Amino acid sequence: xxxxxxxxxxxxxxxxxxxxxxxxxxxxxxxxxxxxxxxxxxxxxxxxxxxxxxxxxxxxxxxxxxxxxxxxxxxxxxxxxxxxxxxxxxxxxxxxxxxxxxxxxxxxxxxxxxxxxxxxxxxxxxxxxxxxxxxxxxxxxxxxxxxxxxxxxxxxxxxxxxxxxxxxxxxxxxxxxxxxxxxxxxxxxxxxxxxxxxxxxxxxxxxxxxxxxxxxxxxxxxxxxxxxxxxxxxxxxxxxxxxxxxxxxxxxxxxxxxxxxxxxx
Amino acid sequence: xxxxxxxxxxxxxxxxxxxxxxxxxxxxxxxxxxxxxxxxxxxxxxxxxxxxxxxxxxxxxxxxxxxxxxxxxxxxxxxxxxxxxxxxxxxxxxxxxxxxxxxxxxxxxxxxxxxxxxxxxxxxxxxxxxxxxxxxxxxxxxxxxxxxxxxxxxxxxxxxxxxxxxxxxxxxxxxxxxxxxxxxxxxxxxxxxxxxxxxxxxxxxxxxxxxxxxxxxxxxxxxxxxxxxxxxxxxxxxxxxxxxxxxxxxxxxxxxxxxxxxxxxxxxxxxxxxxxxxxxxxxxxxxxxxxxxxxxxxxxxxxxxx
Numbered sequence: 001x002x003x004x005x006x007x008x009x010x011x012x013x014x015x016x017x018x019x020x021x022x023x024x025x026x027x028x029x030x031x032x033x034x035x036x037x038x039x040x041x042x043x044x045x046x047x048x049x050x051x052x053x054x055x056x057x058x059x060x061x062x063x064x065x066x067x068x069x070x071x072x073x074x075x076x077x078x079x080x081x082x083x084x085x086x087x088x089x090x091x092x093x094x095x096x097x098x099x100x101x102x103x104x105x106x107x108x109x110x111x112x113x114x115x116x117x118x119x120x121x122x123x124x125x126x127x128x129x130x131x132x133x134x135x136x137x138x139x140x141x142x143x144x145x146x147x148x149x150x151x152x153x154x155x156x157x158x159x160x161x162x163x164x165x166x167x168x169x170x171x172x173x174x175x176x177x178x179x180x181x182x183x184x185x186x187x188x189x190x191x192x193x194x195x196x197x198x199x200x201x202x203x204x205x206x207x208x209x210x211x212x213x214x215x216x217x218x219x220x221x222x223x224x225x226x227x228x229x230x231x232x233x234x235x236x237x238x239x240x241x242x243x244x245x246x247x248x249x250x251x252x253x254x255x256x257x258x259x260x261x262x263x264x265x
Numbered sequence: 266x267x268x269x270x271x272x273x274x275x276x277x278x279x280x281x282x283x284x285x286x287x288x289x290x291x292x293x294x295x296x297x298x299x300x301x302x303x304x305x306x307x308x309x310x311x312x313x314x315x316x317x318x319x320x321x322x323x324x325x326x327x328x329x330x331x332x333x334x335x336x337x338x339x340x341x342x343x344x345x346x347x348x349x350x351x352x353x354x355x356x357x358x359x360x361x362x363x364x365x366x367x368x369x370x371x372x373x374x375x376x377x378x379x380x381x382x383x384x385x386x387x388x389x390x391x392x393x394x395x396x397x398x399x400x401x402x403x404x405x406x407x408x409x410x411x412x413x414x415x416x417x418x419x420x421x422x423x424x425x426x427x428x429x430x431x432x433x434x435x436x437x438x439x440x441x442x443x444x445x446x447x448x449x450x451x452x453x454x455x456x457x458x459x460x461x462x463x464x465x466x467x468x469x470x471x472x473x474x475x476x477x478x479x480x481x482x483x484x485x486x487x488x489x490x491x492x493x494x495x496x497x498x499x500x501x502x503x504x505x506x507x508x509x510x511x512x513x514x515x516x517x518x519x520x521x522x523x524x525x526x527x528x529x530x531x532x533x534x535x536x537x538x539x540x541x542x543x544x545x546x547x548x549x550x551x552x553x554x555x556x557x558x559x560x561x562x563x564x565x566x567x568x569x570x571x
Contacts (some may be wrong), residue, residue: 107329122322
């Protein structure tokens with residue numbers, strides 16, 4: 001099912017602008033992980049909005065291959081001053097295909113899947129130790145959940161009662177070689193997290209209002225980590241690629257980029 | 266009574282944490298009951314369970330947030346299972362995480378190959394930016410831990426199981442690149458000892474070959490070895506490196522490259538897999554790492570066999 005983007009709010013306008021930047025990066029000589037960058041964009045914008053409260057919340061994009069989406073979200077959220085699109089993948093600039101700590105707003109290197117989840121859990125533990133109310137928010141892909149390190153961390157986070165650790169799953173159903181369902185399915189996902197001792201929520205991952213509501217909670221006294229399973233569409237917002245497995249990594253020309261940017265919905 | 270390496274680590278870190286609230290202690294279920302840090306600072310001690318990768322990556326999050334996490338688990342699980350985490354955390358990110366790895370070499374002895382680690386120097390020395398130490402004796406370990414806390418730099422610290430070793434004497438509080446246990450005369454063959462058992466063997470060999478020199482190295486990363494090599498070559502030109510590690514990626518190999526004008530040979534764990542039981546020394550002997558091997562290496566090379 002393809003829902004319409006949540007439009008008409010300042011955050012929604014950011015999301016539209018960010019999608020245009022991602023398309024620009026797909027039109028660079030390097031191309032980019034387009035499908036996953038577009039599926040995760042609304043999650044990132046909502047999470048960065050929570051982080052803008054300056055309460056110590058940190059957002060870690062664990063599915064680092066969606067770097068183009070992260071750079072775009074950081075820019076439209078005002079964290080990354082320069083426009084990363086013309087510099088993406090270029091010599092002398094830090095906007096690599098997977099993000100690293102030279103990028104303003106990025107504290108951890110991600111892209112080797114699984115690591116961003118414990119980075120965020122460690123950040124959450126640090127907030128708790130410091131008596132702050134900030135969250136450690138990890139944004140992972142659903143395919144990424146096939147990595148053992150994710151579940152190792154869920155076990156630890158639940159045991160440590162890290163209520164300020166939030167794992168948002170960008171459930172777009174795709175991974176590099178095809179569909180999660182065909183390669184290594186993850187049925188009953190919410191029940192899995194609940195069995196680990198997490199609070200769980202399922203949400204339309206393109207509904208910025210719902211995402212912001214979930215991430216705005218004060219979890220400083222929570223004792224169960226939170227798993228947010230966000231249903232998303234690969235390539236979201238660009239009709240030509242929405243829901244298509246072939247959108248995983250895309251390189252396009254300038255004319256097509258201009259056309260796609262006009263058609264964002 | 267002198268303490269073993271890991272007991273000295275625990276005691277020194279516990280002591281330092283009393284005056285540095287940023288110091289944290291993380292374990293992965295191998296810290297034992299009655300950990301002194303847990304008793305003294307329960308709010309800053311975390312047994313995260315059997316989860317080495319998660320432990321190191323969570324330590325990364327803590328370090329980036331401003332803490333000084335010290336994580337400890339057996340060397341094979343730290344250096345090999347969690348190798349990618351070490352590359353990203355200690356190397357690429359240069360996060361202030363210290364990894365303390367007991368059970369290095371074959372100190373796990375009869376526990377078997379799963380609990381041995383003869384490859385950690387090779388892994389860690391190939392990751393730029395990591396300070397690598399293999400202290401010998403309680404004083405060495407305490408000094409290394411103090412420096413790790415002070416500097417906040419990424420460290421990998423190797424130690425053994427429960428054996429305790431009498432510390433070598435040294436001048437000053439800081440560890441020098443080379444601790445000249447016995448400088449020896451010009452022209453003498455110089456034993457270069459690495460780690461606990463490498464140093465024990467070198468000391469034993471020197472008792473039987475008192476004409477030999479002996480230099481002990483505590484820090485083993487490239488930068489420290491480069492400084493050590495310069496110091497070593499000012500006094501001697503023939504070296505026998507004794508280390509409880511594979512030949513590949515070990516200290517002898519590194520010194521040979523740093524000292525092309527010198528003769529550097531090594532006594533090490535070679536290429537074998539110890540499949541039989543025995544105590545620590547017996548398992549080392551299965552690998553050809555024993556006193557006769559060191560004494561043999563001290564003999565001048567037979568030019569007819571070169």
